Amino acid sequence: MKVYRSKIDWWLIIVVFIVFCYPMIEGILSKDYLMFFVSFGILSFFFLMFKSIKYKIEGENLHIWWTKIDIKTIRKIYRTNNPLSSPALSLDRIAVVYNKYNEILISPKEREAFIQELLKINPNIEVVNNK
Structure with a gap:
């Protein structure tokens, strides 16, 4: 099991x-x-x-608080600054799109390592690097 903490915006x-x-x-x-x-x-x-607030990768599942996402269902990951309420303590976020219409906004402190870990399990995830 790998655990990634949320990035924290100090102004918050x-x-x-x-x-x-x-x-x-x-x-x-x-x-x-x-x-x-x-x-x-x-x-x-x-x-x-x-x-x-932390993001756990356990086996083929991503646990975010009480939400469990099958990593094989993740279709896309992209950067966003969307301020919607989410389990993220920073506005420097990524959106994880899974299933057909589901999306969750998170802000892992070690974003690249987090994404690489997801790609090891599901190499079909589309990663959009919009900077």
């Missing part, structure tokens, strides 16, 4: 940190400890989610 971490740190500081200053603990809990949840 800063935005999330600022959005939830302000209510934490405000909660302490105004002695509203409920606001502090709720904000701290949400911030902790976000960082746990960030840490858990």
Whole structure:
């Protein structure tokens, strides 16, 4: 089994940190400890989610959170900066097109090694290198 972590855009971490740190500081200053603990809990949840985003290649399957994709069904991989919600912590993404109409956006940190590993299992994947 090979595991690839998600690439992280640091601006995303800063935005999330600022959005939830302000209510934490405000909660302490105004002695509203409920606001502090709720904000701290949400911030902790976000960082746990960030840490858990990884892409696993196990046998002939690609596991992305709860999604299992048969690598033999992957038809195409192309680069994208699409900001749609997806299991990716960076806007420097790749789209994985599989089955007939399915597509998922991911951002593996080691993109080339990830793609090469998929190609070992399914050499018929079309890789579009649009830079």
